[in-house]
Amino acid sequence: MLRRIPIIAAGLVLLGAKATFAEQVTLKLSNGDTLHGELIPSESTDTTTVLQHPVLGRLSIPKTALVPEPKPKPWKLSLSGGVTGSNTDNDLDVGGTAQLETSYTSDPDKVSLKVSAQYEVSRDQGESSNSTDTNEGDAELRYIRSLNGRLHAYAGAHFNYDALNFSGTDAFESSIGLGYDLIKTSKTRLTVSLGPSIEQIWGGNGCNTDPVCGQTFAATTGRAELEWKPSSAASLTLTNTYTGAYVNGISTNNIFSIALKVFPMNNQRLFTSLNGQTIYNELRSPKVNNTISIQMGVKLD
16 A cells, blocks of 8 residues: 555646646626636636636636626435346346435535445345345545635544445444645546544454454544536546554555446436445455446436
């Protein structure tokens, strides 16, 4: 893991450098005109927008000359789910997955909650009862308070369960700290955060013989999240959370997740999502857990 730190740091530097490049925007003026060009974030302020127009050159446009953008709704809510099933030579497999995402924003505060679950059973030919192949889920609660345009304080908690684990069926991590937006534009946001945390592992048939199972450890948690919305038809979110618990040296708990949402025909309510997650936790057995699902969902905000 330590060998990857220079690579990760270099990647963040490159991504941070991209933040200095201008993005293509369209501005609507209160007189009915429309301007297309490159936004210059380093020169724009809360009262003035600086635009590099391909014909008119550099323009400084006061905020009072722009059509006010509609205020986003404070509540956001989306529900999604999917089912799978097969029956081959009387071998039955049935499964389902569900996810809920909600948030409430009231400047300078934001609270978000994300819950997901996945369950799958199977029964082979000749068997009289079903066997559980997958029974796992996640829940994450996060509070953010903005301190200025890019810096914020946070408090968060993450719970993961995998009922089939031999040791450590349940894992809980909670942290507080500071976060910073390396990139913050209308289409792209890259946020990093760091803070002290605690981690606890419990549950499973092997927990009683595992010296770390059932214990709570001090730790440090770092997180990087990329939110990219190239158009109204798609969005991509990448999140990597690393927690180092101070036991047996430093024990790694790394969670990487990806969520790709596609809105067909620019319908901003119905969507199809591809969700994937990889967990590597040295305090659980087994240490690695990979999940992937395709879901249909609806935005209710």
